[in-house]
Amino acid sequence: MIRAARVARQVLWLAAIGAAASCGDKSPTSSVPTTGSLAIATTGLPAGASPSITVTGPGGFNRSLTADGTLASLSPGNYTIAAAAMVFGGSIYSPAPASQSVAVTAGLTATASIAYTGQPIPATCRLPARFSDLGLGFPRVVNRQKVIGDVRAALVFVDFSDAVATRAPQSVFAILSPTAENYFRAVSFGRMNLIFEPSLVWRRMSRPTNAYGWNALTFALHRTYIQEALDLAVGVDFTQSDVVIIISNPDAGALNNGPAFLASPGFGVTAGGRTFLNAATSGRDLINWGGYWLNHEMGHTMGLPDLYAYSGSGHRFVGGFSLMGLISGHSREFFGWERWLLGWIDDAQVTCAAQGTSETVLSPVERAAGTKLVVMPTGPTSAVVAESRRAEGYDTNGQLTPGVLVYFIDTSIASGAGVLKVLLINDADTNKSTAPLQPGGSLTYAGVTVTFVSQDATGDRVRVVR
Ligand SMILES: [Zn+2]
Numbered sequence: 001m002i003r004a005a006r007v008a009r010q011v012l013w014l015a016a017i018g019a020a021a022s023c024g025d026k027s028p029t030s031s032v033p034t035t036g037s038l039a040i041a042t043t044g045l046p047a048g049a050s051p052s053i054t055v056t057g058p059g060g061f062n063r064s065l066t067a068d069g070t071l072a073s074l075s076p077g078n079y080t081i082a083a084a085a086m087v088f089g090g091s092i093y094s095p096a097p098a099s100q101s102v103a104v105t106a107g108l109t110a111t112a113s114i115a116y117t118g119q120p121i122p123a124t125c126r127l128p129a130r131f132s133d134l135g136l137g138f139p140r141v142v143n144r145q146k147v148i149g150d151v152r153a154a155l156v157f158v159d160f161s162d163a164v165a166t167r168a169p170q171s172v173f174a175i176l177s178p179t180a181e182n183y184f185r186a187v188s189f190g191r192m193n194l195i196f197e198p199s200l201v202w203r204r205m206s207r208p209t210n211a212y213g214w215n216a217l218t219f220a221l222h223r224t225y226i227q228e229a230l231d232l233a234v235g236v237d238f239t240q241s242d243v244v245i246i247i248s249n250p251d252a253g254a255l256n257n258g259p260a261f262l263a264s265p266g267f268g269v270t271a272g273g274r275t276f277l278n279a280a281t282s283g284r285d286l287i288n289w290g291g292y293w294l295n296h297e298m299g300h301t302m303g304l305p306d307l308y309a310y311s312g313s314g315h316r317f318v319g320g321f322s323l324m325g326l327i328s329g330h331s332r333e334f335f336g337w338e339r340w341l342l343g344w345i346d347d348a349q350v351t352c353a354a355q356g357t358s359e360t361v362l363s364p365v366e367r368a369a370g371t372k373l374v375v376m377p378t379g380p381t382s383a384v385v386a387e388s389r390r391a392e393g394y395d396t397n398g399q400l401t402p403g404v405l406v407y408f409i410d411t412s413i414a415s416g417a418g419v420l421k422v423l424l425i426n427d428a429d430t431n432k433s434t435a436p437l438q439p440g441g442s443l444t445y446a447g448v449t450v451t452f453v454s455q456d457a458t459g460d461r462v463r464v465v466r
Pocket residue numbers: 296297300305306
């Protein structure tokens with residue numbers, strides 16, 4: 001019976017509110033609360049660091065907070081509290097949760113808490129590696145091939161009963177050479193000297209092309225294919241080779257593309273008593289790509305990831321920049337970052353931007369001397385990077401608009417998933433030949449601003465604020 005009485009009282013109370021509202025009477029019933037409060041508390045931030053919190057809610061409510069506090073006089077309803085990561089004292093502080101929803105009730109104070117965790121931003125700009133096969137982090141993956149000095153690639157040519165070669169192996173070899181050697185010599189500024197060791201005879205594989213599983217190629221199937229080709233290469237001297245390349249008859253057969261083979265220790269292929277953890281195999285698309293196919297696949301055997309997208313619009317990340325993005329792109333030169341990772345430019349040619357405002361003159365990446373990169377770390381594995389691009393060298397395969405190319409790297413992102421993105425991010429632009437900043441231009445990303453101050457024949461002056 002007590003319960004029934006309480007319900008009855010509540011009904012009367014609500015009726016009293018209704019009466020007050022309808023006549024505007026300032027009777028005691030008007031003190032019944034119609035709004036609530038929201039208290040927001042943060043933990044984990046050092047003294048002096050101000051969080052950046054945005055609260056949105058009913059009726060277009062939108063309020064920013066830079067400190068703990070209580071928002072009063074809120075209409076009841078659901079409020080979203082979003083907290084941004086923030087940089088302070090050389091560390092980046094990430095909020096958890098980054099976003100949360102809290103119900104505010106009339107007459108009550110709801111609470112929301114945000115816990116920040118700080119991680120140091122790398123002081124050296126050499127963002128750390130996060131993958132054991134391919135990646136843009138330092139150090140370069142240890143199992144990938146040599147990239148400095150003479151690099152010897154053994155070439156074995158194979159054909160099939162259903163795809164008997166009609167061209168001379170010399171003519172297929174001429175697709176690769178000297179295109180591929182010249183590219184690496186130029187882009188490495190003479191530091192890598194690719195030497196082909198071709199065995200110019202077609203060797204017949206035991207099975208037809210469709211028996212090698214190319215339409216659903218696995219590591220094991222690929223390994224079996226390469227090993228059979230190497231076993232056929234009787235009399236070939238592999239003692240000086242750094243990498244092995246299997247060239248298939250490009251005119252026919254089910255080997256439609258030409259992937260790289262990247263093994264961990266214990267899973268390589270063997271030839272002449274030696275083990276190789278790095279190889280590449282050509283397919284029919286060699287005809288389409290030409291010799292730069294080898295530069296792309298050898299980019300992988302050197303440890304570089306794919307910069308195009310494995311899913312969705314294929315060239316939305318880097319467009320035609322770097323042949324690790326698009327082999328036939330307008331600007332095939334490797335990004336300055338890729339070359340730094342490979343040891344083709346020196347640490348002294350990379351400016352790691354100090355906090356605050358600084359200026360750097362960037363020498364075009366197509367030229368050997370000078371400062372090639374300015375790097376602005378934005379997190380434990382990420383940075384905004386700026387480099388100068390001119391329509392020179394291998395950046396002349398289309399209509400590149402020269403200027404300061406700015407990009408974002410996150411070394412925790414896998415090959416083919418956007419480890420490097422040209423800025424500003426614009427998924428609709430899958431070419432990006434006009435992406436470089438022009439003199440006077442500026443862009444801001446991840447809390448970093450890059451301004452292209454001026455340009456002359458020797459380079460591009462940029463001002464960065466981080
Ligand atoms: Zn690739």
